[in-house]
Amino acid sequence: MYVKTDRPGVTYGCNNVEGAAEELLKWTKRGPKWKKAVETCMAAMEAEVPTQDARRAFEAAAKEEKMFLTPV
Numbered sequence: 001m002y003v004k005t006d007r008p009g010v011t012y013g014c015n016n017v018e019g020a021a022e023e024l025l026k027w028t029k030r031g032p033k034w035k036k037a038v039e040t041c042m043a044a045m046e047a048e049v050p051t052q053d054a055r056r057a058f059e060a061a062a063k064e065e066k067m068f069l070t071p072v
Contacts, residue, residue, distance in 0.1 A: 001055075002069040003062045011069055017044045017051050020058040029065045037061035
C-alpha cells in the first residue's frame with residue numbers, strides 16, 4: 001500500500017512489516033490507531049501475530065492520520 005511521506009510529492013510503497021514500523025515512527029500525528037499499529041507491527045516481527053494483522057493495523061493508522069493513498 002502507498003502512504004504519504006513528510007517530503008512533498010513523495011510517496012512510500014510499504015510491502016513489509018519492518019518498513020511499516022519504520023514509516024510509522026516517522027509520523028508526527030500519533031493517534032490510537034497509530035499506537036495499535038506500532039504494537040501490532042512489533043508483534044508481527046516477533047511472529048506473535050500474522051503479518052496480515054499488521055497490514056490491517058497499518059492501513060487503519062494511515063487512514064486515521066490521513067496518510068493513506070487510495071490505489072489508482
